[in-house]
Amino acid sequence: MPELRRDPVAGRWVIIATDRAARPHQFQGQKRVPRGGFCPFCEGNETKTPPEILAYRSPGTHPNTPGWRVRVVPNKYPALRVEGDLHMRGVGVYDTMEGIGAHEVLIESPKHVLSPSELTTEALEEVVRAYRDRMLDLKKDVRLVCAMLFKNVGVEAGASLEHSHSQLICTPVAPKRVQEEMDRCNEFYRFRGRCLLCDIIQQELADGQRVVVDKEGFVVLTPYASRFPFEMWILPRQHTAHFEDITDEMIGGLAGALHEALRRLDASLDDPPYNYNIHTVPFVLGPVPYYHWHIEVIPRVTAIAGFEWGTGFYINPVAPETAAQFLREASWKREPAGVGTAASR
Amino acid sequence: MPELRRDPVAGRWVIIATDRAARPHQFQGQKRVPRGGFCPFCEGNETKTPPEILAYRSPGTHPNTPGWRVRVVPNKYPALRVEGDLHMRGVGVYDTMEGIGAHEVLIESPKHVLSPSELTTEALEEVVRAYRDRMLDLKKDVRLVCAMLFKNVGVEAGASLEHSHSQLICTPVAPKRVQEEMDRCNEFYRFRGRCLLCDIIQQELADGQRVVVDKEGFVVLTPYASRFPFEMWILPRQHTAHFEDITDEMIGGLAGALHEALRRLDASLDDPPYNYNIHTVPFVLGPVPYYHWHIEVIPRVTAIAGFEWGTGFYINPVAPETAAQFLREASWKREPAGVGTAASR
Numbered sequence: 149m150p151e152l153r154r155d156p157v158a159g160r161w162v163i164i165a166t167d168r169a170a171r172p173h174q175f176q177g178q179k180r181v182p183r184g185g186f187c188p189f190c191e192g193n194e195t196k197t198p199p200e201i202l203a204y205r206s207p208g209t210h211p212n213t214p215g216w217r218v219r220v221v222p223n224k225y226p227a228l229r230v231e232g233d234l235h236m237r238g239v240g241v242y243d244t245m246e247g248i249g250a251h252e253v254l255i256e257s258p259k260h261v262l263s264p265s266e267l268t269t270e271a272l273e274e275v276v277r278a279y280r281d282r283m284l285d286l287k288k289d290v291r292l293v294c295a296m297l298f299k300n301v302g303v304e305a306g307a308s309l310e311h312s313h314s315q316l317i318c319t320p321v322a323p324k325r326v327q328e329e330m331d332r333c334n335e336f337y338r339f340r341g342r343c344l345l346c347d348i349i350q351q352e353l354a355d356g357q358r359v360v361v362d363k364e365g366f367v368v369l370t371p372y373a374s375r376f377p378f379e380m381w382i383l384p385r386q387h388t389a390h391f392e393d394i395t396d397e398m399i400g401g402l403a404g405a406l407h408e409a410l411r412r413l414d415a416s417l418d419d420p421p422y423n424y425n426i427h428t429v430p431f432v433l434g435p436v437p438y439y440h441w442h443i444e445v446i447p448r449v450t451a452i453a454g455f456e457w458g459t460g461f462y463i464n465p466v467a468p469e470t471a472a473q474f475l476r477e478a479s480w481k482r483e484p485a486g487v488g489t490a491a492s493r
Numbered sequence: 494m495p496e497l498r499r500d501p502v503a504g505r506w507v508i509i510a511t512d513r514a515a516r517p518h519q520f521q522g523q524k525r526v527p528r529g530g531f532c533p534f535c536e537g538n539e540t541k542t543p544p545e546i547l548a549y550r551s552p553g554t555h556p557n558t559p560g561w562r563v564r565v566v567p568n569k570y571p572a573l574r575v576e577g578d579l580h581m582r583g584v585g586v587y588d589t590m591e592g593i594g595a596h597e598v599l600i601e602s603p604k605h606v607l608s609p610s611e612l613t614t615e616a617l618e619e620v621v622r623a624y625r626d627r628m629l630d631l632k633k634d635v636r637l638v639c640a641m642l643f644k645n646v647g648v649e650a651g652a653s654l655e656h657s658h659s660q661l662i663c664t665p666v667a668p669k670r671v672q673e674e675m676d677r678c679n680e681f682y683r684f685r686g687r688c689l690l691c692d693i694i695q696q697e698l699a700d701g702q703r704v705v706v707d708k709e710g711f712v713v714l715t716p717y718a719s720r721f722p723f724e725m726w727i728l729p730r731q732h733t734a735h736f737e738d739i740t741d742e743m744i745g746g747l748a749g750a751l752h753e754a755l756r757r758l759d760a761s762l763d764d765p766p767y768n769y770n771i772h773t774v775p776f777v778l779g780p781v782p783y784y785h786w787h788i789e790v791i792p793r794v795t796a797i798a799g800f801e802w803g804t805g806f807y808i809n810p811v812a813p814e815t816a817a818q819f820l821r822e823a824s825w826k827r828e829p830a831g832v833g834t835a836a837s838r
Contacts, residue, residue, distance in 0.1 A: 151590075460669040
């Protein structure tokens with residue numbers, strides 16, 4: 149019998165319809181394949197991107213030349229522009245404003261790797277640090293309300309360049325889904341006096357069947373109302389509203405948990421396309437007690453059909469309990485060869 | 494300069510970022526290709542589907558045999574089941590219930606056509622009539638709250654069988670996006686005293702730059718805050734809350750407008766994958782003054798990336814004014830050869 153489950157954070161219903169697909173390995177078909185060709189993100193090609201905003205580099209090296217480990221540049225084709233005024237206004241029944249905002253690209257390695265799972269945990273730690281440092285800097289711009297950090301891996305997941313990178317978009321208004329999650333979690337807080345996501349962590353750790361990783365202050369779980377097969381959430385155990393308030397110590401824990409989650413995913417589904425996003429509180433709010441930042445990882449192994457688009461109702465053919473077990477049992481190599489040695493093109 | 498626009502119905506912001514893609518014909522790459530093989534939806538293969546629920550047939554022919562024009566069967570792999578009780582309950586912080594509901598497939602032609610644009614307008618009229626008749630029948634089941642009629646054309650749009658068909662899912666709860674649209678339109682009504690979608694139709698007809706088709710009581714337009722390139726909405730000019738209240742006369746008008754919209758889309762983008770959905774008021778509500786049923790057509794010519802998933806914020810590289818002009822200027826054949834003659838396999 150299929151089961152309807154409601155995600156308490158987003159408020160959306162999901163159909164867990166396990167009759168429709170028998171085995172997790174049916175989702176292994178969507179493998180990422182290197183495409184080759186010229187890559188503007190590789191070390192040595194620094195002049196092919198806009199000038200860098202931030203880079204973690206070896207001592208003595210110069211901006212926009214080799215010697216960096218993580219490099220942040222403006223998006224060459226930005227969806228939003230930094231310069232100008234918002235000029236918010238109505239057009240009859242509609243609302244509009246100028247496309248002010250920031251759109252940056254975080255290049256995660258000087259080598260041509262396709263996924264963070266190919267990096268060392270230490271290298272991924274610097275990527276996470278760059279996420280934080282860029283958010284802290286952009287937060288100073290009072291026009292910017294929200295930061296969305298996201299990552300597309302594979303063409304099917306929307307990546308136009310395969311070299312592993314993340315993107316950061318800061319918008320002058322709160323996106324709809326961010327506002328909805330804030331509202332729902334705030335309602336829960338007013339009623340129960342606790343953070344909903346803290347409650348979820350406690351319930352999931354006590355139950356255990358949807359927990360994939362639990363280490364160094366971070367929990368990786370397949371959410372109860374997973375929209376997609378093998379969807380994972382990565383949450384800090386300790387309540388924190390804003391991602392950018394992450395401490396140096398927590399950065400190490402997050403990098404470790406994220407690394408293990410992605411390596412288990414890549415091992416389970418044979419390098420599938422995926423997205424991840426950081427869900428965090430808008431810049432304009434303080435350290436609210438009702439929302440808890442986290443990362444949502446979405447493997448792109450099923451097509452999103454008309455039903456999902458029309459309704460916000462999802463049909464998921466793999467129960468999250470099954471997915472968690474499969475991910476826990478994945479035989480993943482404990483440590484990659486390291487980007488400095490084997491992962492060159 | 495990119496522009497932020499808010500969809501007043503759904504409340505979501507969209508970035509119209511026309512710098513990112515120069516010309517509409519860049520989106521023509523995603524062509525639907527016939528895959529061949531055995532098709533359970535073709536005339537003569539009636540025993541390969543579950544027994545029919547409804548069929549419009551020639552006099553003297555028998556159920557589950559040839560002689561039909563439109564045929565409705567239960568989905569062989571239903572996401573929801575008709576039998577049983579809802580048994581709504583909590584699981585700690587979560588909500589769950591049994592997956593009760595209806596999941597039907599509407600087969601649109603006895604011949605192996607890939608898109609309704611290959612049908613005659615008269616044949617499409619019978620498809621629309623089947624949509625209505627099935628909704629009216631399912632509305633009698635008091636457990637069912639909402640009807641979602643949707644169509645997937647092409648593998649990229651989630652179609653698992655290419656033979657042109659639609660699906661109808663009825664759920665025991667209102668999906669999130671349906672509820673949100675109702676809430677927002679109700680708020681507008683309380684403030685302005687008019688239906689928001691009636692206001693939109695009036696403003697768009699007066700403006701004209703986003704109107705694609707305007708005939709026989711129906712308007713086809715590219716919405717002001719289009720999420721996707723070439724997104725289209727098809728609306729009845731006359732305020733009607735429930736799709737299933739459509740009159741026989743309006744069915745002819747809708748089939749004509751839908752047919753022309755899809756044929757212009759297929760001609761403009763060279764047979765792209767797409768979805769469409771009927772947005773209508775939940776069964777449990779009366780003929781409310783604040784919501785207006787309509788069809789949303791979503792071409793699947795760009796990948797949905799992490800930003801869209803995480804935020805409900807969309808980046809659209811084609812301005813809807815440009816898309817509307819392209820669709821209006823499409824050179825489409827006025828009438829297909831007809832399914833009875835040229836469209837056999």
